[in-house]
Amino acid sequence: MARIGVDVGGTNTDLVLECSKGTFFHKVPSTITDQSIAVVDGIHQICDIAGIAKEDIEVINHGTTVATNITIEHNGAEVGMLTSRGFRDILHIGRHKRPHNFSLHFDVPWQSHPLVKRRNRIPITGRILPPTGEVETPLNEDEIREACALFRKRDIKSVCVGFMFSFLNDEHEKRAGEIVQEEMPDVYLSLSSQVANVIREYERFSTVAMNAFVGPQSALYLRNLEQKVRDGGIPAKLRVIQSNGGISTIDGCAKKPVGILMSGPAGGVLGALSEARLAGTTNILTVDIGGTSADISTIAGGELRIKNPRDTLVSGHAVMAPMIDLETIGAGGGSIAFLDEAGGFNVGPRSAGSEPGPSCYGRGGCEPTVTDAQVVLGRMDADKFLGGDLPLDSALSHKAIKEHIADPLGISVTDAALGIIKIVNNNMALTIRSNSVARGYDPREFSLMPFGGAGPFHGVALAELVSARDILVPIAPGITAAMGLLGSDLQYEHTRSVITNLFTADQAALDKANGVVAELTDCGRLDLDADEIPEDLQNFEVIAEMRYHGQGFELRVPMPKGGLTLDNKADVINAFHAAHKQDYGYSFDDALVELYNVRVIATAKARHLELAKLPKGASNDVENAFMYERLTVFDDGQSHVTPRLDRGKLGAGTRVEGPAIIIQHNSTTLVPPGYSAVVQDYGSLRLTKI
Structure with missing residues (x-):
């Protein structure tokens, strides 16, 4: 039987298929309006590539950003909330924390983008007392029915209930939920005692409000995907990866979508950890660079870290759900470079995504991106992107950087492209340090693992910026997150x-x-x-x-x-x-x-993806892997005629000395002058200084 891991990113949807014939990788452009379209199309295509019937698929493990995107774009459901009388403003007050202590210019997300508008937070009479959970004031059921009538009038489709001290006694919340379901049978209902049955009223209320905010759309997407998989004649069980790295059912995630807010990035960390173990490395700094963002995590001693509850924030809102300790920043291949009103040179967090995508895609994008900079510097060959499946237009990249960056700053297009790369690398390096050095870890004891479609372009530069020990590039960098989905329990x-x-x-x-x-x-x-x-x-x-x-x-x-x-x-x-x-x-x-x-x-325990050892490399592997050579500009500004090598023709133990560019369908690895890359037993590349 076959298994598929499918990870939806902002630019591409990545798939890995494991079956009796071997392991197969594939990428398709993400369909932003309905992610499920690309997921189902990709499943059919990868089955054709592997030459297996779709009926042979046993399980599909899915990593999704649908809930995350709702929080970023602030386009969740209109939520109604029932809460204890006198406490309707807890969601507004929060913890009285200032995001920037000494600045008057900051945004307070829980106030500027409230999960529940104040007019929709309805106080209900009834009181549970600590520390025993005894009922002091009975629940006023008439007030709940009146609130439901108001919610119906306002066409509210999602309701959450958060009462004081319900973690000691959930009697009132359960009864309120029963009444809501009687009065509003089709409503999406969330109870704090079921979503986050723990102390801390603000965090508990914020978590249940977030569940109600993202719930209807997340549930609709998951149910829709499940139906499309069935309609496509695929009998597989569908599972979803959670923020904590475990997998769960469609039903469980639809009822409690706060558990999948970091679903997408979690798969990348799991995939990186799996490959690091195969390479005999237990300390890694993972950097997953896709088209829209970079997800960064520190793994020490071969063990995942779960975030401290004080750090579990999503789009500025407290969420009491277990999450792998990782940080996400707007730094990816599609990150847009621009000059601000003061003339400052910036890269990201805004991204061109997959539609229209970077300028070189030729889909109407006209702003310069990190990908365009790689094209201008000769690192990304226009005729070999995604194995030639997506030809790029280098002239459009040159035009975008020239008009938006180079000419306004009075510098060459090459220098402008180098500037884009340096800025985005330094943005990522700052986050790597905050996730490692600031947590008491010394990067000199860690290997930096860059993956995602854009990751291996930046690996050496990031390792130098944070003083990592070396660089370890996975066997299929652009598919690592999808591979991690087949390594979860x-x-x-x-x-x-x-x-x-x-x-x-x-x-x-x-x-x-x-x-x-x-x-x-x-x-x-x-x-x-x-x-x-x-x-x-x-x-x-x-x-x-x-x-x-x-x-x-x-x-x-x-x-x-x-x-x-x-x-x-x-x-x-x-x-x-x-x-x-x-x-x-x-x-x-x-x-x-x-x-x-x-x-x-x-x-x-689930069966994890098993990679086979590579055959031992021959002395002429580098010669056999040679494709062609072209002029390439490296981070020091020096240009070198650089050979392109086919990674699939490099056996275990083969050593490649820089400058070189190692090409595969899902990613490209940059080996600068002064560095060498050695193929490991299971296919990863270890880059070190010569």
């Missing part, structure tokens, strides 16, 4: 707040926490049972989220198997001290430590 997460002072906790208090763990484990078991996962293949990881008493946010440490006891709670406390020292550089070993949340991660 089924995963469901359930969390609940159980605030417990571990220093003073007796066995009764610990048993209360253990009881919550048992309940959450049962929830995860139901998820896996619904996926028809046999009991012996089900796994459950229990995480304790802890903090020092009075601290703002918590850190994760593993919970002992068998639960908390008086004998092992000291081990958990010590593990927290160690985690705090790793993240912050210090710990308070005599301070009070609180258990804040417990999280149960239910998983089932």
Whole structure:
């Protein structure tokens, strides 16, 4: 049986197919108006390439940016919210944080682009009291029905419910949800106790509001894709990758789309980690450069990092959903270069995308982009882009850079193109440092892994800027994110707040926490049972989220198997001290430590993509791989007649000395003078200084 991974980007939709005949890669242009069109078309095309029937496809793992794009473009649903009386403005107030402490000129996203307009936030009488969750004031059901009548009048199709202290007692939220469904049967409904059943009212309200904001369109896309796959005669199970790197069902993601806000970038990190392991490398700086953005992550010791809750922001809004620790910036092949009103030279974050795309695409784009700069510098050959499937017009690139950058600045077109490359590289380098050096990691101990269609053009320059040890280029850089989709396991997460002072906790208090763990484990078991996962293949990881008493946010440490006891709670406390020292550089070993949340991660192993070892290279591999040579400008401004090599003809162990450009269908690797590239056993390229 065959499996397909399909990742939708801003410019291209990438596919990888694994079957008995081998592993196949393919790219098709993304269809921005309806991503599912490119997904289904690409599936049919890659099946034809591999020579298999579409009926042979067993599973399709999908990475999507549909929910992310909704938050970026602020075009989600009109949301109605039911909340506790006296607390309708929590979404506006937030945490009273200023994005830039010493500037008067800044945007506050939760106020300038509210997820729920104030007039649609309706206060409801009813009160749950902490710390026990007892009901002080009964829920006023008439007010809920009146609010529903108002929502109907305003044609609101998505409603969220967020009541104070519902994480202690969700009775009121559940009843409110029942009434909403009675009054508005077709509404998209989100309850905070189901979306984020944890403490912190602002973050919980923001998360459920985000779920309601992106939910209708995300669910429509996922259901539409599922139907198109069926209509296309493809019987495969359809799965979606989540922000935490696990995969889930269409139904689960449609109900809780906050879990797929970082779906697309997650696949790239998983693919990079898989290839790094094959190359014997455990410390990597991943840089996924596509047509629109660059996604950057740091992997230390071969283990993924999950973001601290304080950092889980999407378009400026707090979202309490587990996410792989990565940063996204507007730096890709389609990033547009421009001069601002003050004459400053900028690149991105605005992108030409796939329609119209860079100027050289000849689709009507007339602004200069990073891709146009690569064409002008002779690094991207106009007749070989995507294997010649998409011929480029170098004259259009030259014209765009000349008119918009070179002539206004009074410099040559070549210098302007070099400037575009240097600016976008420095933008990415700053983010790499913030994700590594600022987190206590030394880039000199890491390999930089550039991928995405544009990644290997920038690999050496970025490694030099951040002082990385070397560069590791995956076997199929432009398809790495799609490959990562076939290296993920089924995963469901359930969390609940159980605030417990571990220093003073007796066995009764610990048993209360253990009881919550048992309940959450049962929830995860139901998820896996619904996926028809046999009991012996089900796994459950229990995480304790802890903090020092009075601290703002918590850190994760593993919970002992068998639960908390008086004998092992000291081990958990010590593990927290160690985690705090790793993240912050210090710990308070005599301070009070609180258990804040417990999280149960239910998983089932899936078969991961297996790459075969390359045949050993011959002494004449470089000669056989030679295609032609052309004049190329490198980052130092020097021009060299540079050979083009076919990467598919380079065997394991083959060494290529720069200057050279290594071409394949989905990407191009730049090997500057003074560097060499050695083909690794499983096909990746390791670039080092000579």
